Amino acid sequence: MGSRRRWVAIGAALGLVACGIAATIAWQAGLWGLLTGAILVSLWLAALNYSTVVRPRGAAAPIVSAGADAQAIVLRVLLDAAPTPLLGIEGTTGRALNRAARQLFATDDHVLPLPTELADPCATHLRHEGRSWRIDRVTVTGGGDVAALIDIEQEERVAEARATADLIQVLGHELLNGLSPIVSLADSGAAAIERPVVDIDLLREILGTLSRRAEGLQRFTEGYRALARLPAPTRALVRLREMADDLARLFIGRWPAASLSIEVADDLCWPLDRDQLDQAIWALLQNAAEAADSDTDARVTLRMYITATGLTIEIEDAGAGVPPDAATRIFRPFHTTKPDGTGIGLSLARQIALAHGGTLTLQSHAPTRFRLTLS
Template sequence: MLTPERRRTLTAFGSGVLLTAGGAAALAAAQAGMWGTLLGAGGVVAWALALGCWVAARRGGAPAPAPAARSDGPIAALLDQVPVPLLRIEGEGVRAINRAARALFVADDRIPAPPGALTDPAQRHLRHAGRRWRIDAVTLGEAHRLAALIDVDAEEHAAQERAQDEMIDILGHELLNGLSPIVSLADSAVTAAAQGDAMLGDILATLARRAEGLEGFTRAYRALARLPDPVVAPVALDELADDLARLFRGRFGETVTLTVRADGTATLDRGQVVQAVWALLQNGAEAALTAPALPRVTLSITGGARLTIEVADSGTGIAAADRARIFRPFHTDKAGGSGIGLTLARRIARAHGGELVLLDTGETRFRLTVPV
């Protein structure tokens, strides 16, 4: 069935065709002296003009159709499938935008008696339905916000699962790498013993070294996995720095220059912090020894409202591709390295409520911070 608009369009098109055809016929009849044909063609032209004017008059006089209301149906349907609860906050009123929000607050649209954390723009966290949520909000006006509730517990569980998967992969890789040569050497030792081969002693010595290496790896993993809670006490930072300087000189002697600056006091687990900073100093010294510049390491310890420890070295720096991997357990590019030094140092910093980061500077500089 034709709509009125389509009928008007077809009528106007037909009128144009008749007008064109009638004009052409009138011109041909006038040139040929066919006056009767000319009169008929003129009538067709007049009729086509009258029809076109009538259609135009009707179109102009008819009220313009109201624009179709904009439909948010597809957008609403899309938002309804988002698994994250979405809310519209207007002053003290909170409305659920999608299915996840309606299910969380057991409401159809307007949420009765919403939690105070939702209506307070300064709040960033909410505890509801026995779970922790992070409020990610966008302000659209003075009292109008759109908020997404992020399940903090689910995020932490997912992160833990990823960490466990990565740890299992690393352990499997390292254990297989350690066991494969041990199995091979054991077979060689059995063959050598059966044949009275004089190489049996060397084979057994190599086998013992590989077994010791695997044992060292296992002990390193246990040290990383079983870090005890810190037992904190006030510590004079200059004495802490002196202990670390003596350890450094005993290990590297005069081959690497160590510059130390320390000031203030802090409350921390002295043994754990010494272990963390020693790992940074040892890494720095080993990196400095491989560079063409004069090997040097700088240690800076500052107390106050926040304990800040920085270790820098004169090495060639850490490649961009390795910067994201240096804190991964057992990641190392040094022969014989365990790959847990930096990982353990970061765990110690975080156990104290702080953090260990690699600064984005021209030189290799680690910063360990602990709130006091």
Template sequence: MASEARRAAATLASGLALTVGGGLFVLAWHAGLYASAAGALLVVLWIAGASGWAVLHRPRAGGAAPAEALDPLSMRLLLDQVPVPLVHLEAGGARALNRAARALFAADERIVPVPPALADRAARRLHHEGRGWRIDAVEGRAGDRLIALVDVEAEERAAQDRAADEMIDILGHELLNGLSPIVSLADSAITAAAAGHEALPDILATLSRRIEGLEGFTRAYRTLARLPDPVRAPVRVAELADDWARLFAARFGPATRLTVEDVPRGVVTVDRDQLTQAVWALLQNGAEATGKGGEVTLRMTAPAGALVILVGDGGAGIPAAERARIFRPFHTTKPGGSGIGLSLARRIARSHGGDVTLEDTRATWFRLSVAA
């Protein structure tokens, strides 16, 4: 009777876990949180597979369990295939159940110390190693909890990138369709006006040049949506710093000074052209913010497997209300600005396994990091 009760409780718990996991999968899918949906689906499949295995290998009445019953090593190998970090929280502490959790907490099995957010049953977010995680938990017997950690920042970044891609592609397509016939008509008008009206050809020629400029501007927007994958090659960090200093001097001359600090020795493997484009957007942004007579600072570090670039300026700083919007495509506070420089820099950094962030300081400092 006791064994039957345990099997009934296990069946009920499996059914509940499958229901919760299925609900999380549906909600995440409808919300466009595809990483969460994939994680929930994998957890559901794991529970279903484990339950099915248990049913097929259930000991017969009066007999011993079959020799091929699922052993702990097989269960661990199965859990290791789940990309979502899984944690078992119990009275004695917390255990990492799979490879993703062991990598996140740098633990073989026991997680020491246990992050307070994991122990707090009311907590729904965990901030660990500079990243944000959503806590999805299933309650077990005797106060145990099975916790799945979902990378919130990865979800948000994927959603932002998808929205930006769609918006940029639609804008580029619509504007190009409207500008192409205008350019053709303007050229025809110039030819026709050559026979008569003296001022008309000059006016139309100016109009044609302006429209061609807008067409090129629109193509730049489309470039943001169709950024190619980086083509990495080894390059010395000092060469990159020299290139950027020369570009800055050629563009801004002696009116704005660039100070280059802490250039590390060594070689990094990056897409040189793309990285230059990203850093140039930050340098140009700093030069325009500080104005003539000002100074822009470029600092570089090369920790193991990465390159970190800091760009600061002596301008008035970015207002608090603008700090959350500066990386949005098309957003700009500068007259005549395109609003794609910082967006493009961030996309390039992320395609290199890094990011571009605005440091939480009174002075304006942008931090660009890439995996190198």
């Protein structure tokens, strides 16, 4: 029994050290969710260590080593310095466990009065001091909860900053890729004109290539503008079969060699922005048609149906499918594997779905099936 306790204590101690390292890295990187998780796991390990090592009540007091004391001090310092407010909650009583919590609630110990959301074990969000917080709870040994308050606005700012940095990087990359050959072709054209005998065929070829590159850059810029300036949807009740039939006529005119199957009930209606949904579904149909076009079985299916959660729209093709390693990148703005693609279609379709309170996901790799949901 003593050996088992010793190994449990050693495992808990190693876990605390690992949590301390993870918390330090998370703090430096601004990963507050990871930091909170490391702290909560540390608390659980500390409680496990205490319940395992300390003798039952009535027995002689255990001998605490100097290493355990140092470990407890490090844990308390780390807990107190954590930027995430942590509170211990038992029923309607709350205590501030670290400096961030004491500053937030202007207290040295008990939080008086305890906000209703913190006393409610089912509550997940709190509005306090003009800021929105997410409540992450964990039940500790001996009863009660430890609640970590995650600053939602701070998370949003960090995510926005990262998204902006990624967008700037993509824009810079695409613009340079588009401008570099244009500059090179312009220099070649100028050099061709300076020759004693102007080669008209060469000059025509240079200008034609220059025109195509400029048009490609223009399409990219227009796609970015469409993605960045998507207006709020204006919803109206739409007969979905009528919308699907209109898209089918356009599809047949654009891809006569492919077959499009429509699976939509005649009486199905749903409130949506038809212009935006036409654009989103068309982008998915275009993606499906181009994928199926290279296959001998060029079939595309468009189906719409209503579930308990809302309207579901699925577009499926019989093409080669999306490689698993590319599944996480296909919705990124400007990501494309097509020579003349802009990488806007799927990203814009997802933005339209989100604006309607829905989602756009890749449900199946082979055959490829996209699912767009609206609430």
